[in-house]
Each structure stands twice: as structure tokens, then as C-alpha cells.
Amino acid sequence: MxxxxxxxxxxxxxxxxxxxxxxxxxxxxxxxxxxxxxxxxxxxxxxxxxxxxxxxxxxxxxxxxxVDLADQHRLYYVMGRSGLQWWRYVSWFLFQTAIMNSWVLFKLRNNPALKNCHQMSQIQFQLDCVPLLLQDANLESVAPLTACQPQLLILQFLILGDTSPFIFRN
Known part of the structure; x- marks a missing residue:
């Protein structure tokens, strides 16, 4: 061309x-x-x-x-290694995209009780999500949310479909 x-x-x-x-x-x-x-x-x-x-x-x-902001943010802190197999690349891409979408939702929510959590960096959010992703937790029996627990908030939303912790801006 x-x-x-x-x-x-x-x-x-x-x-x-x-x-x-x-x-x-x-x-x-x-x-x-x-x-x-x-x-x-x-x-x-x-x-x-x-x-x-x-x-x-x-x-x-x-x-x-x-600038494609989704790719830009996703590539700041890359998780996993893609390898040559297409399925490995796709699985890591989907996982990273889910984490990024969770971080964006976490930053967009408007909850005055969690005001200081709006400043949480992307890497801190990812590090806070690791323990919950590694354990075999039943999210239906998780205690009520406190201070800064983005991983519980997001996973509760994604898995249970419960949007009550979110207060979205108009």
C-alpha cells in the first residue's frame, strides 16, 4: 500500500x-x-x-x-509468559485483560468510605489480588468488605454478579 x-x-x-x-x-x-x-x-x-x-x-x-490505553496499561506489568502455543498467549491475554478491567472498575467506583483507595496503583492492585486468586475461597462466605479490599470487591462482582458494593458515577 x-x-x-x-x-x-x-x-x-x-x-x-x-x-x-x-x-x-x-x-x-x-x-x-x-x-x-x-x-x-x-x-x-x-x-x-x-x-x-x-x-x-x-x-x-x-x-x-x-494511544490504545488498554494495551498500554496491560503491558506495564506483564503477568506470565506467552510462549509459542497460541492457547497460552490467549489465556494470559484474557487473564491480564480481566485484571485490568477489574482495576478500572475499582478506580471508577464512587464510595466515600473507601476514598483513599482511589490512589491505589496498578501494581499494588495486582499484588493485593494474588492471595485471593491463589486460595480456594468460597466467596459467598466472605466477611463484609473493609477499607481497601479491591480483590474481594471485584471478584464478588465478577463471580456472584453482586453489584451492591459498587456505586457508579453517572
């Missing part, structure tokens, strides 16, 4: 796959964006460079600021 070249593939009008070449190939799947090109300007050495960009890439950059 040449620079700024775009290829689209649409499945029944619902899902659109877009491949665009800027500095490298960028592939995007979207369901809410049309196949349009939007003219943009980028600062170059001493001048403005004009080019066109597919609308799915514009929408992605608008909300993600050009």
Missing part, C-alpha cells in the same frame, strides 16, 4: 473494516462510522502538510488520543 491509501471492506452494511497506510498500516473495525475521508493538516518541518484520513481513524483518535 502507498502512503495515505485506504482499503475498505463492509459486511452487510453493519461492520466496516478499514486499512489505512500512514507511517505504517493501521487497521480499524467499526460499526458506527461511515466510509468517508476527512482532510487534515499536520505540522511538518517549516510548513503544514495536508492529507486525508478515514473517518474511523479520526473517531478512534478523538476518543483514545492516539
Amino acid at each position: 502507498k502512503h495515505c491509501e485506504v482499503k475498505y471492506c463492509q459486511d452487510g452494511g453493519l461492520t466496516t473494516a478499514t486499512v489505512w497506510r500512514d507511517k505504517g498500516k493501521i487497521a480499524v473495525l467499526s460499526t458506527n462510522v461511515t466510509r468517508t475521508m476527512i482532510p487534515l493538516q499536520r505540522r511538518g518541518p517549516g510548513r503544514l502538510i495536508q492529507f486525508i484520513t478515514p473517518s474511523p481513524v479520526i473517531v478512534y483518535n478523538k476518543f483514545m488520543f492516539g
